[in-house]
Amino acid sequence: MAERRTHYEVLGVPQNATHDEIKTAYRRAARRTHPDHGGDADEFRRVSLAYETLGDPAARSSYDRNYGGLSGSSTGTTTSPPSAATPASGFTAGAHGSSGTSRATRTPTYVPAYQDGVVPPLGRELAEQRVHGTPRKRGLFSAHARLQREAQTISLISNQVLSVLPAARLVNGIHSPGDRGFVDHALLAGYRLALVDSMLLPEGIYRWDGQTLFRDGKPIRPPRLSPAVSKMQELLMPEVNVTGWTVIHSPNGNLHEPVIDYARGAEPSSSSSLTHVVNSANLVRELKMFLGTGPTPNVVNVPVLGRLLGGMY
The missing domain is CATH 1.10.287.110 (DnaJ domain)
Structure with a gap:
């Protein structure tokens, strides 16, 4: 060993x-x-x-x-x-049982601290806000399906991740660094940042090999999240550790569907990739693990949060 x-x-x-x-x-x-x-x-x-x-x-x-x-x-x-x-840090993100509950043992700490005589990089009211932004139109026309799945992701993260990570802050609809696209969601806790995009796909058997998603053997191209993750990591280095997830929602609302088979090394828990493809249940589990087990998950990183808010619509 x-x-x-x-x-x-x-x-x-x-x-x-x-x-x-x-x-x-x-x-x-x-x-x-x-x-x-x-x-x-x-x-x-x-x-x-x-x-x-x-x-x-x-x-x-x-x-x-x-x-x-x-x-x-x-x-x-x-x-x-x-x-x-x-x-x-001694923070406990929780022992997750079948109910998906978690024990968060620390209240948020703001870095830098809000003190008299210090000009903060972001107003305290904004820093204390848990969710920023909502799904919005992009251009002249709005894709109803996109807005629907983004709202579904926001609800999922708000109810099952923010509820157990008091310092986590969700920013929706940020400009993708380096191009003209967007990243659906950015979730910050301490010095870790999760970028999340979403898809709504029909039932079927899916397989992810780390590069391509297959449904019944036919390739499906997921959102190109890797460039945004790499560019965000470069821009925020060394302040934060950035990883990306694409969540696939099921039309029937079942968090455990669709079932996704993974090639060796492409599992959600694998560290061999900077981006992962998961269903809703796995997204919740992986975000809790990634964000909640950092050295300081109870910290609200005020300067980085301010930069994320600057990248909104």
């Missing part, structure tokens, strides 16, 4: 590195490991998680105390770093 590395080792910095040194090391490592640049997706995830933890003073302090950082033993031994499912 390969030896597990500390976050400091992943970034290649000493344990007494300054914040600027950590940021510089992250930028260098992220460019080297980013899948769009020929890097390894799993290593890119490790690099992103390392920066999410070490780039936040509170999360870094907790990591150092609990996982053998600066306060480690004098022998120089180091305990294993936390996995993505054991956030250093």
Whole structure:
């Protein structure tokens, strides 16, 4: 079994590195490991998680105390770093049972904090708002089916994700960076950002191989979300870790349909891709896991939220 590395080792910095040194090391490592640049997706995830933890003073302090950082033993031994499912912040996204319920144990913390004498990058009233924007017409004509599925996605995320992640903020209808298109939904919690597009497809047997979606053996082209994810990651680096999902809604409203078979390495939980295709039930599960298990899921990242709101209609 390969030896597990500390976050400091992943970034290649000493344990007494300054914040600027950590940021510089992250930028260098992220460019080297980013899948769009020929890097390894799993290593890119490790690099992103390392920066999410070490780039936040509170999360870094907790990591150092609990996982053998600066306060480690004098022998120089180091305990294993936390996995993505054991956030250093101590936040509990919840143990999901058959009912899909979850336990959120922390109230939102705004970064930077709203204090007297400090001009915030975004007004507090907007920062406290959970959902921003609604499905709207694009151009002279409106596609009823698109508006319907976007509204369905908003309802799904609001009822089953925002309800258990108090710091999560949903921004609907943002301009896709780098082109003239749009991303249906952006969901931010702490230093993680999920971009979500949607499709409404008929019943059938679907298969996703990581690149193409097939229905009964015939290819269907899902929304091209990967360019938006990559560009958003580039624009917000190193502030956030960005991943994308395309959710397929069923005409009958069943969250567990359609059933999607996955090629090896293309499963929703796989870190080998920056975008995933899921049904509604899997979208809820994966968003809770991705956003709720970050080092600081209780943080409202005010500057990034402000940038997302600036990209709305």
